Amino acid sequence: MSSLISFTILGLFTGAAYAIAASGLVLTYTTTRVFNIAHGAFGMVMAFVFWDFSQRQGLNLFLSLFLVLGVIAPAIGWGIQRFVTKGLGEGPVSVALVVTVGLFVGLIGLAQQVWPPEPRTVPPFMASSGVQLGDTYVTAHQIITIVISIGVALALYVLLNRTRIGTAMRASVDNPELLRLFGGKPDTVAALSWAIGISLAALGGILLSSVIGLSYYDLTLLVINAYAAAMLGRLKSLPLTFVGAMGLGILQSFAVAYLPSDGFLAGTRAVVPALFLFVVIVLMPQAQLRIGQVKGIVSAPLPSITKSVGWGGALLVLVALLVGGGMSTANLLLVGTAATYAMVMLSLVLLTGYGGHVSLAQLTFAGVGALAYAKLEQPNLAGLFLAAAIAAGVGALVALPVLRLTGLYLALSTLAFGVLMDKMIFQAEFAFGFNGTLQAGRLSVLGNAIESTGGYVLVMTLFLVLMGIALLLLRRGPLGRVLIAMRDSPAACGTLGLDMRWFRVGLFGLSAGMAGLAGALFAGLRGTIGAADFQFFNSLPLLLLAVVFGVTSVTGATLGGVGLMLLPVMQSNNPGIAGLIFAILGFGAVALGRDPNGLANLMFGLGRRIQAVVLPQLRDKLPVLPGSRADAPDDGEDAGLDDLLPETPDATGKVPAHA
Amino acid sequence: MPDHSLQHVAGADVPLLEVDHVVVQFGGVTAVNEATFVAEAGTVTGLIGPNGAGKTTCFNVISGLQKPTRGKVRFRGRNVTGAPVHRRSKRGMGRTFQRLEAFGSLSVRDNVRVAYDIHRGLAGLVKPGAKDIDALLERVGISAYADERADSIPTGTARLLELARCLAGDPKLLLLDEPSSGLDETETDDFGDLLRDLAAEGRGILMVEHDMDLVMGVCDTIHVLDFGSIIASGTPGDIRRDPAVQRAYLGYSDDVPEHELVGARAGVGAGAVEETRTDLVPVGAASDATTVIPAVGATTPEDVR
Numbered sequence: 001m002s003s004l005i006s007f008t009i010l011g012l013f014t015g016a017a018y019a020i021a022a023s024g025l026v027l028t029y030t031t032t033r034v035f036n037i038a039h040g041a042f043g044m045v046m047a048f049v050f051w052d053f054s055q056r057q058g059l060n061l062f063l064s065l066f067l068v069l070g071v072i073a074p075a076i077g078w079g080i081q082r083f084v085t086k087g088l089g090e091g092p093v094s095v096a097l098v099v100t101v102g103l104f105v106g107l108i109g110l111a112q113q114v115w116p117p118e119p120r121t122v123p124p125f126m127a128s129s130g131v132q133l134g135d136t137y138v139t140a141h142q143i144i145t146i147v148i149s150i151g152v153a154l155a156l157y158v159l160l161n162r163t164r165i166g167t168a169m170r171a172s173v174d175n176p177e178l179l180r181l182f183g184g185k186p187d188t189v190a191a192l193s194w195a196i197g198i199s200l201a202a203l204g205g206i207l208l209s210s211v212i213g214l215s216y217y218d219l220t221l222l223v224i225n226a227y228a229a230a231m232l233g234r235l236k237s238l239p240l241t242f243v244g245a246m247g248l249g250i251l252q253s254f255a256v257a258y259l260p261s262d263g264f265l266a267g268t269r270a271v272v273p274a275l276f277l278f279v280v281i282v283l284m285p286q287a288q289l290r291i292g293q294v295k296g297i298v299s300a301p302l303p304s305i306t307k308s309v310g311w312g313g314a315l316l317v318l319v320a321l322l323v324g325g326g327m328s329t330a331n332l333l334l335v336g337t338a339a340t341y342a343m344v345m346l347s348l349v350l351l352t353g354y355g356g357h358v359s360l361a362q363l364t365f366a367g368v369g370a371l372a373y374a375k376l377e378q379p380n381l382a383g384l385f386l387a388a389a390i391a392a393g394v395g396a397l398v399a400l401p402v403l404r405l406t407g408l409y410l411a412l413s414t415l416a417f418g419v420l421m422d423k424m425i426f427q428a429e430f431a432f433g434f435n436g437t438l439q440a441g442r443l444s445v446l447g448n449a450i451e452s453t454g455g456y457v458l459v460m461t462l463f464l465v466l467m468g469i470a471l472l473l474l475r476r477g478p479l480g481r482v483l484i485a486m487r488d489s490p491a492a493c494g495t496l497g498l499d500m501r502w503f504r505v506g507l508f509g510l511s512a513g514m515a516g517l518a519g520a521l522f523a524g525l526r527g528t529i530g531a532a533d534f535q536f537f538n539s540l541p542l543l544l545l546a547v548v549f550g551v552t553s554v555t556g557a558t559l560g561g562v563g564l565m566l567l568p569v570m571q572s573n574n575p576g577i578a579g580l581i582f583a584i585l586g587f588g589a590v591a592l593g594r595d596p597n598g599l600a601n602l603m604f605g606l607g608r609r610i611q612a613v614v615l616p617q618l619r620d621k622l623p624v625l626p627g628s629r630a631d632a633p634d635d636g637e638d639a640g641l642d643d644l645l646p647e648t649p650d651a652t653g654k655v656p657a658h659a
Numbered sequence: 660m661p662d663h664s665l666q667h668v669a670g671a672d673v674p675l676l677e678v679d680h681v682v683v684q685f686g687g688v689t690a691v692n693e694a695t696f697v698a699e700a701g702t703v704t705g706l707i708g709p710n711g712a713g714k715t716t717c718f719n720v721i722s723g724l725q726k727p728t729r730g731k732v733r734f735r736g737r738n739v740t741g742a743p744v745h746r747r748s749k750r751g752m753g754r755t756f757q758r759l760e761a762f763g764s765l766s767v768r769d770n771v772r773v774a775y776d777i778h779r780g781l782a783g784l785v786k787p788g789a790k791d792i793d794a795l796l797e798r799v800g801i802s803a804y805a806d807e808r809a810d811s812i813p814t815g816t817a818r819l820l821e822l823a824r825c826l827a828g829d830p831k832l833l834l835l836d837e838p839s840s841g842l843d844e845t846e847t848d849d850f851g852d853l854l855r856d857l858a859a860e861g862r863g864i865l866m867v868e869h870d871m872d873l874v875m876g877v878c879d880t881i882h883v884l885d886f887g888s889i890i891a892s893g894t895p896g897d898i899r900r901d902p903a904v905q906r907a908y909l910g911y912s913d914d915v916p917e918h919e920l921v922g923a924r925a926g927v928g929a930g931a932v933e934e935t936r937t938d939l940v941p942v943g944a945a946s947d948a949t950t951v952i953p954a955v956g957a958t959t960p961e962d963v964r
Contacts, residue, residue: 489761491760494743494748495825497778
C-alpha cells in the first residue's frame with residue numbers, strides 16, 4: 001500500500017509541475033490564438049538561466065528565482081508577443097506553428113551554444129528536508145511544488161475573475177477587436193498574458209529540472225505533457241487543465257511503477273503523455289468551421305510543365321556529371337541524402353504549401369517507409385511502392401482521430417505521433433531494435449540491381465524529379481485547385497459540398513506516402529538504417545528549412561533538401577558553433593515564417609526582374625535562330641537566365657492568379 | 660433547369676425549408692429565440708431585421724455552420740439539424756456569406772471551376788466544359804472579371820461570384836446573406852431580375868438583405884427577426900403596414916435608409932431600447948396581424964436521419 005501512496009505523491013508532484021506549465025500555455029493560447037510549440041523550450045532555457053544564476057554564479061536562491069520568474073521570463077514573454085507572435089493568431093494556423101517551431105529549434109540551439117553539454121545538476125529546493133508520511137517519505141521539493149501549483153491556480157483565478165485586466169483578458173479571448181472598440185488594449189493584454197505564460201513555463205521547468213535533469217530535449221518536450229493536459233480543458237478551461245495535468249502525472253507515475261520494465265509495454269511508459277493526448281483528442285467534440293478567416297495568400301508562381309521537365313533534366317545532368325566526375329562515395333551518399341530530404345520536403349509542399357496543414361513528424365513517416373522497405377526484403381519497385389503505401393496508411397491513421405478537428409490538433413497529434421514512434425515503435429524488437437539497425441538492399445529495377453552508389457544516387461534523383469513533376473501536375477489539376485480553395489476558405493468549401501474531413505485524411509496519407517517513398521529509397525542508399533536516422537526531432541529543422549527555402553514550390557523543396565543535408569556537415573566541420581547554426585536556422589525561420597514562399601520565391605522575383613531588364617537588350621543583340629528554344633539548357637547566355645524563371649514571363653510584377 | 664424531383668421526394672405540400680423553434684445561445688446571450696419560419700420552393704423569401712437580430716446566425720444554423728441549442732431544421736422534408744455542412748450542400752443547399760468567403764488566391768473563373776470540381780466529385784475529373792463556367796459568369800454578370808484574382812475584385816462583384824459558385828452545384832435552396840451590398844442601383848435592379856429568374860426555375864431563395872427597395876420589390880414572403888425572434892411574417896405589403904415591424908425595424912418611415920436607422924437605434928441608448936421593447940406587440944399578436952406562420956411540424960412526417 002505504501003508504494004501506492006508514494007507513487008501517487010510522485011504523480012501529484014509531476015502533475016503539479018505540468019499544471020503550472022500547462023496553465024501558461026492555455027493563457028497564451030486563449031488570449032492570442034497562437035499555440036506556442038516552444039512553450040517547453042522556454043521553460044528549458046529559463047531552467048538553464050536559473051542554474052546559471054544560482055549554481056554557476058552562486059547568486060542567492062531567492063534572488064535567482066526572482067530574477068528569472070519576475071524579470072527575465074516576463075520580459076522575454078512580453079518581447080516575444082510584441083515582436084514575434086503579434087498578429088499571428090489571426091493568420092493561418094500553419095504560419096503560427098512554423099514560427100513557434102522556429103522558436104523551439106532556435107532556443108535549443110541557443111541553449112546548446114550558451115551552455116555546452118556537460119553534467120549539471122539543479123539541487124531540489126530544501127534538499128535535506130522532507131516529511132515522513134507513514135512508510136512514505138515526501139520531499140520538501142515535492143510539497144513545495146504542489147503548494148506552488150495550488151497558489152498558481154488561485155492567483156490565476158483571482159487575476160482572471162477579480163481584476164480589470166483579467167476581465168480584459170477573458171474578453172480578448174472572444175473578440176480582441178471588440179475589446180479595442182470598448183477602450184480595452186488587446187495588445188497590452190496579449191503581452192501581459194505572454195509575460196505570465198513564459199514565467200509559468202519557467203517555473204514548471206525549474207521545478208522539474210531537479211528531477212529530470214537539465215536536458216535540452218527532455219525539458220523542451222514537456223510541452224507535450226503540458227498540452228496533453230491543456231487539451232482536456234480544450235485549451236480553454238484552466239480548471240480542467242489542472243485536472244488533466246494531475247491525472248497525467250499520476251498516470252505516468254503508475255506506469256513507471258506497475259508496467260513491466262521490459263518487453264513491448266515498457267515502451268509505453270515513456271509515451272504516456274502522447275497516448276493520453278490521443279485519447280483526449282479522439283474524445284473531443286466536432287469543431288465548427290470558422291468563417292471570416294484571412295485569405296488570398298500569395299503563392300509562389302507555378303512553372304509550366306515544359307519548364308519543369310527542362311529543370312528536372314538539368315538537375316539529372318548535374319548529378320550525372322557529379323557521378324561521372326568521380327565523386328567520392330561519401331559525397332555521393334550526401335547527394336543521395338539531399339535527394340531524400342528534398343523528397344520529404346516535397347511531401348511538405350503538398351501538405352503545408354498547398355494544403356495549409358503542418359506535420360511536425362514528416363521524417364517519422366520517412367522512417368516508416370524505410371522500416372517497411374527493410375522488413376519487406378523486396379528490393380524492387382513493388383517493394384518500394386508497397387513501403388510507400390504502408391507509410392501512407394500510417395499517415396492516414398494519424399490524421400483519422402483528428403478528422404473532426406482543426407489544423408492545430410492535426411499538427412499536435414503528429415508531434416505526439418513522432419514521439420510515440422521514436423520511443424515505442426522504432427526501438428522495439430520487431431522494428432529497428434534498441435540502438436539496432438536493419439539491412440536494406442539496393443533497389444533493382446526490372447531485375448537489374450543498381451549496385452553502384454553513383455547509379456543509385458542517379459535513380460534517386462530521377463525519383464525526385466518525377467515526384468516534383470507529378471506534384472506540379474497535381475497542383476494544376478482539380479485537386480490542386482480544391483487544395484488552394486480549402487486553404488482560402490474552408491467554410492465555403494463545406495457549403496459547396498466538400499467533405500473536408502476525408503479529404504484531409506487522404507491528403508495527409510498521400511503526403512506521408514511521399515515521405516515514405518523517400519525513406520525507402522534512403523534505406524536502399526545506406527544499406528544499413530536505424531532509428532537514429534529518423535529521429536522525430538529532426539523533422540523540425542526539416543520543416544523549418546522547407547519553409548525558409550519555400551514550402552510552396554518544388555524549387556524550394558529541392559534547395560531545402562540540399563540545405564538540410566549540409567546542416568550536420570556544417571555542424572561537424574564547426575563543432576564550436578553547432579548550437580549557433582541551429583539557433584540561426586530557428587530564428588531565421590521565425591523571421592521568414594510569415595512568408596511560406598520563402599527564398600525560392602525571392603529568387604523567382606529576382607529572375608523576373610533580370611529578365612525584364614536584361615533580356616530585351618540581349619535579344620536585340622543576339623539574332624534568334626529559327627527553331628531554337630529559349631529554355632533549352634544549352635542555348636547560350638540568355639537561355640541560362642531564362643532557365644532561372646520557372647514562371648511564364650510576367651514583367652509587370654503583378655501576382656498571377658493560380659492557373 | 661427547374662428540378663421537380665423534390666416534389667417526388669417529399670410531397671408537394673412540404674415546404675422546401677422549415678426552421679422549427681430554433682434557439683441559439685452563446686453563453687448567456689440568446690442570439691436566436693424560438694425562430695420558426697419556412698421558405699418555399701419557387702419563391703423569394705426575405706429575412707430582415709436590425710443588425711444583431713440573429714439573421715446570420717439563423718443562416719449558420721440552416722447551413723450547418725452553427726449547431727442550434729434547441730430546435731430543428733428540415734430541408735426537403737428531412738431533418739438535417741445534425742447533418743454536416745457538406746451533406747446539406749449535397750442535398751441541394753447553397754449559401755453566400757456576409758463576410759466574403761471567395762477563394763481569394765484563385766481567379767474568378769477558377770472559383771467557379773472549383774465549385775464544379777467539388778460538385779461533380781470524381782466524375783469532375785472529366786473537365787467541366789469551360790462553356791458552363793463562362794455561362795454562369797455571364798448569367799450573374801461578372802464575365803468581365805473572369806481572369807482577375809478573386810481578392811482583387813470589388814465587393815459587389817465578389818458577392819455575385821459567390822452566387823455563381825453556388826449555382827455551379829445547381830442548388831434547390833439558395834441562402835443569400837446580404838447579396839446586394841456593394842452593388843450600385845442598376846446592378847441591384849439586374850440582381851433583382853436574376854433572383855426572380857432563379858425562383859422561376861423552381862429554386863427557393865432565402866435572403867438576408869438590408870436594401871428595403873430590393874426586399875420589397877422581389878420577395879414573395881418576408882420574415883422579420885428582432886432580438887432573435889420572428890415578430891412578423893407576410894407579404895411585403897403586410898410587412899410594410901405592420902406596426903410592430905415599423906417600430907422595431909423600419910423606424911417611423913420606410914424611407915429612412917438602413918444605415919441611418921442603425922445609427923438612430925444605436926444612439927437611443929439602453930433605456931430607450933427597453934422602452935421600444937415593452938411597446939412591442941407580443942409575437943402571437945403580431946402574427947395575427949399578418950399572415951399566420953404555417954404550423955410546421957404538425958404537418959410534417961418526421962424523417963429519421
